[in-house]
Amino acid sequence: MKEKRDIFSMITIMIALLVILFIGSAICAIIIGGFPNLLDAFSSKEIRFAFGLSISTSCISTIVVMVLALPTAYALTRTNMPLKKAAGVIIELTLSLPFILLGLSLLILFSTNAGKMLKDIGFKVIFSPIGIIMAHILVNLPYAIRLIRTAMEEVDVRLEFIAQSLGASKFKSFLTILLPMCKHSLISTTILTWSRALGEFGATLMLVGITRFKTETLPGSIYLSISTGNNSMAMATATIMLIISAVTIAVSNYINHSKQLNRGDR
Amino acid sequence: MQGDIKIENFSVTRGKFRLKNINLKIKSGEIFAVLGRTGAGKTVLLESIIGMYAGKTGQILINGKMVEGIAIVDRKIGFVYQDYQLFPHMKVYDNITYGLKMHKKSKKEQSEQAENLMQLLGISYIKDQYPCTLSGGECQRVALARTLALNPSILLLDEPFSALDPATKQKMYQEILNIHEKFHCTIVFVTHDFKEAQLLSNRVGILLNGELKTIVNSNELLTSSYEQDVEEFLGRK
Numbered sequence: 491m492k493e494k495r496d497i498f499s500m501i502t503i504m505i506a507l508l509v510i511l512f513i514g515s516a517i518c519a520i521i522i523g524g525f526p527n528l529l530d531a532f533s534s535k536e537i538r539f540a541f542g543l544s545i546s547t548s549c550i551s552t553i554v555v556m557v558l559a560l561p562t563a564y565a566l567t568r569t570n571m572p573l574k575k576a577a578g579v580i581i582e583l584t585l586s587l588p589f590i591l592l593g594l595s596l597l598i599l600f601s602t603n604a605g606k607m608l609k610d611i612g613f614k615v616i617f618s619p620i621g622i623i624m625a626h627i628l629v630n631l632p633y634a635i636r637l638i639r640t641a642m643e644e645v646d647v648r649l650e651f652i653a654q655s656l657g658a659s660k661f662k663s664f665l666t667i668l669l670p671m672c673k674h675s676l677i678s679t680t681i682l683t684w685s686r687a688l689g690e691f692g693a694t695l696m697l698v699g700i701t702r703f704k705t706e707t708l709p710g711s712i713y714l715s716i717s718t719g720n721n722s723m724a725m726a727t728a729t730i731m732l733i734i735s736a737v738t739i740a741v742s743n744y745i746n747h748s749k750q751l752n753r754g755d756r
Numbered sequence: 757m758q759g760d761i762k763i764e765n766f767s768v769t770r771g772k773f774r775l776k777n778i779n780l781k782i783k784s785g786e787i788f789a790v791l792g793r794t795g796a797g798k799t800v801l802l803e804s805i806i807g808m809y810a811g812k813t814g815q816i817l818i819n820g821k822m823v824e825g826i827a828i829v830d831r832k833i834g835f836v837y838q839d840y841q842l843f844p845h846m847k848v849y850d851n852i853t854y855g856l857k858m859h860k861k862s863k864k865e866q867s868e869q870a871e872n873l874m875q876l877l878g879i880s881y882i883k884d885q886y887p888c889t890l891s892g893g894e895c896q897r898v899a900l901a902r903t904l905a906l907n908p909s910i911l912l913l914d915e916p917f918s919a920l921d922p923a924t925k926q927k928m929y930q931e932i933l934n935i936h937e938k939f940h941c942t943i944v945f946v947t948h949d950f951k952e953a954q955l956l957s958n959r960v961g962i963l964l965n966g967e968l969k970t971i972v973n974s975n976e977l978l979t980s981s982y983e984q985d986v987e988e989f990l991g992r993k
Contacts, residue, residue, distance in 0.1 A: 646841065648837060648841050649841055649843060651808060651835075652835060652837075652841050653843070653854065653858075654828050654829070655806060655828055655829075655831070655833065655834070655835055656829075656854055656855030656858055656902070656903075656906060657829045657855050657858030657859045657906070658854075658858045662858060666854075667843060670845045671844070671845060673845075
């Protein structure tokens with residue numbers, strides 16, 4: 491019995507090592523190609539603009555996504571909203587669509603008369619940084635809702651019922667019971683949403699294009715560098731994105747770990 | 757403090773299970789045991805009393821008012837689940853004072869009330885611990901303290917002793933009787949243990965397959981004669 495379990499463990503370790511080798515080699519290729527040009531990339535005004543635009547748009551879109559995803563996931567898991575199943579299907583349908591198609595759908599939507607009216611009142615989406623945020627939101631919202639919904643489904647509704655029987659309103663029980671119990675998932679969802687927004691390219695390309703010093707994000711910058719044959723700069727830009735990802739993961743792990751230690755989780 | 761419960765022709769469906777046409781009156785201050793097999797609908801009955809489910813037919817009245825018509829906070833019903841349902845992200849003290857906080861009681865009141873209850877139930881030594889570090893008996897005492905902090909007129913206990921070892925069980929029997937004497941609340945508890953039902957309650961209702969088959973005084977539980985299915989449940993046929 492023991493021997494069989496050991497063989498099983500060995501197989502899983504072998505597979506895990508293969509996976510790490512596969513992913514790690516891609517990361518190594520980026521670092522090896524990009525590291526020598528990292529200083530050039532940092533000193534480039536264009537890259538710095540793309541960096542700033544990527545960070546700001548992904549931060550804004552992540553806040554909007556989380557603000558919209560939280561109540562939506564709550565409604566889908568905790569209320570008797572009409573057509574709940576259909577709503578769930580509609581939200582998740584876009585998960586399997588290519589991002590470029592989602593960008594195209596937004597382009598069509600904001601090219602209608604309603605979209606033009608929005609432009610007239612100052613809400614310009616196409617070929618503007620607002621479009622980048624809109625693309626991020628459409629790409630990430632179903633994903634965030636799915637993750638938060640799963641986290642909320644794992645929390646026993648009886649806990650909130652007990653809280654309400656002790657005098658909490660539904661909103662208070664949401665704030666004091668459900669949210670803290672989903673805390674780790676919410677932190678992970680926020681980080682993942684932000685990372686995905688940072689790396690989003692297809693929908694953004696379709697909706698706002700890539701215009702230097704206007705709508706050029708870090709992934710757009712990589713695309714422009716590759717299309718002009720400047721692979722080393724593309725790799726350097728990708729290395730910057732990797733550094734951002736590493737810092738983000740480290741921060742989120744630190745937050746989760748320190749909270750677990752404080753709580754004495756075992 | 758009144759804690760009358762009146763259940764009239766109440767039926768409710770939960771998935772494939774149905775609680776059928778329940779009629780039951782529990783007087784204020786009574787200890788009532790709901791006895792039945794696992795899956796008989798005992799927990800659904802308790803959850804219905806607190807107003808978790810709207811009935812398909814019939815009604816549940818608390819002090820003469822339909823339970824759904826009373827705001828959940830004004831029902832004055834405390835509920836302790838079999839698995840206690842303590843808030844896992846809060847320390848014992850915060851679990852106990854949760855209801856007081858929600859009722860906007862002052863910090864001093866919260867502290868006094870919590871200290872009294874923790875002393876009464878002998879759990880002062882775990883006030884700074886999280887539920888994941890507690891034993892079954894400790895969890896149960898914390899759940900009771902959390903519920904009693906609001907001085908409920910009705911206390912619903914879902915299989916309160918099933919997860920406890922025999923020694924803790926004996927202690928908790930006395931604990932429940934002390935609580936009843938001190939708080940004068942109506943207590944409804946569900947169990948599948950005949951002796952427990954006899955020992956603690958004034959009356960016992962036997963619930964089988966979603967039907968309340970009979971209600972007897974607890975001292976007559978094992979001497980009365982019943983329909984065949986109840987006799988079988990009691991192990992006499």
